[in-house]
Amino acid sequence: MSVTSRYREAWEGFWREAPEEQGAVFWDAEPALTTGPHLALFEPYLTEPGLPMVDLGCGNGTQTRFLADRFPHVVGADLSAAAVEHARRADPAGQATYRVLDFAAKNETETLHAELGDANVYLRGVLHQAEPDDRQRMVDSVAALLGEHGRAFLVELSEAAKPVLLGLAQRPAGPPPKLAPVFRHGIAPGEVADESVPRHVRAAGLTVLASGELPLTTTEFGADGTRIKLPSKWLVAGRAG
Secondary structure (H helix, E strand, C coil): CCHHHHHHHHHHHHHCCCCCCCCCCCCCCHHHHHHHHHHHHHHHHHCCCCCCEEEECCCCCHHHHHCCCCCCCCEEEEECHHHHHHHHHCCCCCCCEECCCCCCCHHHHHHHHHHCCCCCEEEECCCCHHHHHHHHHHHHHHHHHHHCCCCCEEEEEECCCCHHHHHHHHHCCCCCCCCCHHHHHCCCCCCCCHHHHHHCCCCCCCCEEEEEECCCEECCCCCCCCCEEEEEEEEEECCCC
């Protein structure tokens, strides 16, 4: 099975309209505030850091390029062809490679694993935006990419993020400018129960090796001038043993 056409079209529409410049999208914060802190948590659990690194849901590739500065072979993968084109344009030197991938579709993920072998995976804020029925298939795909030797870092908005987002969406002046297109294209963030991500991970045959909480930094600022950060939970997963 693959994602619904409505979901795919929503992302295509969003990325076709998204500005080119880094930081113009709500979640496209600079890597020093996002992937950098995540790597500090992730790297101690990489038993084979030389494996390919796959940035699932790479969007315009800001975080992918950061990963490509630190790992020898990085692949950015996204459902949206428009997003992948953004990423390629922003990476004229070809630091990373990019491909369109529906990772709710088992055959597409298996094809990528056949090409790369076992890989490490970075997945930031993707599951909560997916259809609930797709989430287990997506985590199953992460497990397929890891194989026996890879490790995955997953970070998702926690339940505590929902009231924050609702408050932003319901402001008298409307949602912040960078959040408005997300809602306009029907990509309103969904609620993921805090226990559901580790449950999906275990159901995929993986072991949770570490977990914790860390705010997910956005590119928007509140009325008081402080940067908007959303509560999130992270975990590292891999095969036991």
